[in-house]
Amino acid sequence: MSKLALLLRLAFLQSAAPLDASVAMKAVRRRAATCALAAPLFAPLAAAAVPPTAAAVPPTAAAVPPTVVASPARAASPMSAQAALYREAMAGDAAARVAANEAVYEQAWGTISTMAYDPTGGLRFDGRARAAEWVARKRAAFAKPTTFETPAGTRVAVGELLEAIDDRWAALEPAPAERVARPRSPLDDVAVARAADAGGGLEVVAVRPGSAAERADLRVGDVVRSVAGRSVARGPAVSRAAPLRDALGGAAPPAPAALVVDRGGARLRLSLDAAAPAPDVSTVDLGDARYLRVASFDRDTPRKIAALLLEREPKARLVLDLRNNPGGTLQYAMQSAALFFDEAYASPPPASARAKPFQAPRGGAADVGRTPLCFTVNSRGEYTDHDVDEYRTDPRYPRAGGETSPRAKRDVVLLVNRGTASAAEAFAAALRDNGAATVLGERTFGKSLVQHAFPLPDGGALRLTVAELLSPRQQHLPPTTLADLRDPAASRGGLAPDALCDAAPLRPPREDACTARALGDGI
Numbered sequence: 001m002s003k004l005a006l007l008l009r010l011a012f013l014q015s016a017a018p019l020d021a022s023v024a025m026k027a028v029r030r031r032a033a034t035c036a037l038a039a040p041l042f043a044p045l046a047a048a049a050v051p052p053t054a055a056a057v058p059p060t061a062a063a064v065p066p067t068v069v070a071s072p073a074r075a076a077s078p079m080s081a082q083a084a085l086y087r088e089a090m091a092g093d094a095a096a097r098v099a100a101n102e103a104v105y106e107q108a109w110g111t112i113s114t115m116a117y118d119p120t121g122g123l124r125f126d127g128r129a130r131a132a133e134w135v136a137r138k139r140a141a142f143a144k145p146t147t148f149e150t151p152a153g154t155r156v157a158v159g160e161l162l163e164a165i166d167d168r169w170a171a172l173e174p175a176p177a178e179r180v181a182r183p184r185s186p187l188d189d190v191a192v193a194r195a196a197d198a199g200g201g202l203e204v205v206a207v208r209p210g211s212a213a214e215r216a217d218l219r220v221g222d223v224v225r226s227v228a229g230r231s232v233a234r235g236p237a238v239s240r241a242a243p244l245r246d247a248l249g250g251a252a253p254p255a256p257a258a259l260v261v262d263r264g265g266a267r268l269r270l271s272l273d274a275a276a277p278a279p280d281v282s283t284v285d286l287g288d289a290r291y292l293r294v295a296s297f298d299r300d301t302p303r304k305i306a307a308l309l310l311e312r313e314p315k316a317r318l319v320l321d322l323r324n325n326p327g328g329t330l331q332y333a334m335q336s337a338a339l340f341f342d343e344a345y346a347s348p349p350p351a352s353a354r355a356k357p358f359q360a361p362r363g364g365a366a367d368v369g370r371t372p373l374c375f376t377v378n379s380r381g382e383y384t385d386h387d388v389d390e391y392r393t394d395p396r397y398p399r400a401g402g403e404t405s406p407r408a409k410r411d412v413v414l415l416v417n418r419g420t421a422s423a424a425e426a427f428a429a430a431l432r433d434n435g436a437a438t439v440l441g442e443r444t445f446g447k448s449l450v451q452h453a454f455p456l457p458d459g460g461a462l463r464l465t466v467a468e469l470l471s472p473r474q475q476h477l478p479p480t481t482l483a484d485l486r487d488p489a490a491s492r493g494g495l496a497p498d499a500l501c502d503a504a505p506l507r508p509p510r511e512d513a514c515t516a517r518a519l520g521d522g523i
Contacts, residue, residue, distance in 0.1 A: 187248070332423075414428050
């Protein structure tokens with residue numbers, strides 16, 4: 001090994017070593033815990049403007065607290081020192097390239113072994129109980145020097161680690177320089193996973209709200225058999241959730257794309273046009289009610305919801321549509337939920353209707369700020385409560401217009417279905433368990449797992465499941481199997497609604513049966 005390669009090796013091992021588990025989890029708790037079926041599966045849309053009927057919110061009201069920052073893998077920041085060093089190594093001799101790629105693998109290996117969370121309690125993966133096996137995997141990889149001669153070979157080796165832990169939501173995200181720009185396709189708005197009991201079909205696990213796929217009535221639980229006449233049975237292995245386009249090897253047929261799907265014993269033919277999806281947050285004035293659809297929880301979502309809560313002539317009822325919302329970023333979902341317990345934006349429910357704090361407060365009743373929004377448990381058994389105060393957008397923000405009187409109470413109804421997943425389920429549970437909303441619709445998806453993106457030395461990121469979410473009343477949201485998605489009547493996973501309503505296919509708000517029911521008084 002050359003002197004340059006040795007120096008690079010030492011630099012990587014010092015700067016890329018995995019964090020101590022307890023320190024890392026503290027960082028994860030205070031950083032953006034990216035829920036899987038969000039940006040990694042659906043590329044972000046252009047920002048939509050706040051509806052003109054809403055009052056403007058000062059910039060401070062939407063500021064992200066300094067202790068809750070966006071994941072470094074998502075931030076548009078300059079190249080990291082590690083990534084710059086990696087690029088320098090890749091321009092060097094063969095020994096330097098191998099050393100750099102070995103360091104990428106070692107960091108991925110160490111991160112998985114200390115941070116990966118197994119919701120089965122260790123049946124799939126336990127980095128401590130299976131330490132010997134895990135070390136043997138690394139030794140086997142290093143026994144093949146050719147593995148690390150190229151970035152592609154390194155990605156294959158890391159992919160084998162992800163296969164070993166059986167994490168459906170894990171992913172290895174390439175460095176920005178390796179991401180290939182491609183024209184948009186309606187297949188980008190559908191996420192699938194290979195179902196072992198579906199005869200080689202690709203089961204739909206997410207449909208972007210407002211997309212061509214949703215308008216064509218493609219549903220979570222459908223099994224895709226062919227795209228543009230091409231069978232999917234012989235496509236690439238898709239053990240983890242991925243966009244339909246990637247499951248076909250990156251190919252995208254011209255729009256309209258013809259899909260053949262199985263649903264409940266029937267074979268259907270659907271056509272996906274090329275129209276762009278609707279904005280991530282959209283609203284409709286329904287007279288005495290405000291309809292608000294949230295397609296995903298991203299950086300701008302809390303600000304937009306805050307603006308609607310502060311509209312000049314507040315409506316008596318808010319219908320918040322979370323159907324097919326695949327989640328997004330947990331911190332933004334919890335910031336959005338915290339608004340409904342902040343007197344600057346809403347009339348908080350009474351203490352008797354709210355969940356109790358994990359630890360009883362000293363000297364009497366709990367302040368609304370101690371109201372739990374969710375709980376998390378990680379691979380080290382750390383059990384943490386996350387309350388309203390943790391996710392306030394800005395506790396110093398005054399009431400709009402200098403108001404001193406409490407804000408008017410309004411009824412909030414949440415619409416959910418099988419496509420409501422991850423951070424959207426956490427948002428729904430936070431409001432429902434604390435008496436701030438009623439849930440109407442179907443059982444939700446049942447993905448109460450939290451993912452986090454860990455930067456790698458090559459500029460890419462390793463997305464892993466690091467924790468499990470529990471509701472404010474410390475209840476598990478049982479996971480839904482792929483078979484459950486195909487037979488929702490038999491499913492016991494996800495969040496159960498307060499009242500059932502099945503309005504498929506989804507219609508515009510003024511024509512939708514569940515929206516009409518939410519506007520009534522019989523929920």
